[in-house]
Amino acid sequence: MKKFISLLTALSLVLSLAACGGSDKPVESETTTEEEILVDTPTSAEVEFTDVPDETVTNTEGETVTVAPDETTSAEETSAPSANPAEWSEEEIIEFYKQAAKKSASVKSQKTMIMKELVVNEGDGLLATFVEMVTPLFKSTLKDNSTEFDGITGGYEKLSPSDVKTAKAYKNGNYTVIEMTMFEQVDGIHGQEKEGTVGHAISVVGDISVVAEKLPMFYIDFENSDLTIRYANPVLKVRINNTTGKIEKGTWSYDVIVNLKNLYIKNLRLPIELTIKSGYGSVAFNVTVGGGF
Secondary structure, eight states: OOOBOSOOHHHHHHHHGGGOOOOOOOOOOOOOOHHHHHOOOOOTTTOOOOOOOOEEEEOTTSOEEEEOOOOOOOHHHHHSOOSSGGGOOHHHHHHHHHHHHHHTTTSEEEEEEEEEEEEEEEEEESHHHHHHHHHHHHHHHHHHTSOEEESOOSOGGGOOGGGEEEEEEEEETTEEEEEEEEOOEEEOSBOOTTOHHHHHHTOOOOBGGGGGGGOTTEEEEOTTSEEEEEEEEEEEEEEEETTTOOEEEEEEEEEEEEEEESEEEEESSSSOEEEEEEEEEEEEEEEEETTOO
16 A cells, blocks of 8 residues: 655645634423412522521420521532632532633733644545645645634633543642643534534634635545544643632643545646545644743
8 A cells, every 4th residue: 555654735734724723402491380489489699698696496395495596608608619629529620710711811822733644545646746736835834823822722611511521620839720631522524613522622623624715726625525633632731820810821732633535636727636535644733821831
């Protein structure tokens, strides 16, 4: 089986564009019972707790006794996480991270990519000539997509426990460190940048059919190809300043693994066309804040 381990055009561009970058469910109606209609019971959030004096009652033997009221805690105190992050639940860790990400809209994030592997197992047409032509374009695209941007990556507003495989938090001086591993995500051609388990936490490629828009001289038949993108080993680690509540250092990373079959490409200006019958590649994707953590 002949292999071309080089910078192959379409696969390279798909991988390089990887750094660019659940359906809504109806709310279930609640059934109200007759008892609930008759009795309007305030929720814990509506109750205002005050000091309650001891109560004097008469027991069954006719004796007068004083009964102290049960100690109560406000709803806010009940929901507050422990002062020790190591004791937080997964939900508390995620919420703390989301609040920190929201407060960090002004931080600078750096996005970088490194090609790890690119292999064509089988193909036909003027493949070698085509590779030679697009190599400079690929290098330019890869460089252009290693950029700086404001704020924290991902659709973190939607991050939930169902996205997270493992989560832990711990104190480090005046900082709280959070580490999370997300469940892997697999997309087809028309993905969405900030959707899915990895999209919520880090962001993903999105709709790769836009690759064709960046190459007006080529026709790339994505729709009739068999192409999948897997986001492997998605992790994040951040250090949050407990005084400001902002993320001062962090790293968000995964490997973009592309598998494709039967991808047809044609040059619209020159008599060059080819079909990649089988190929794959991977790119290491990273976003860092404060030099990484």
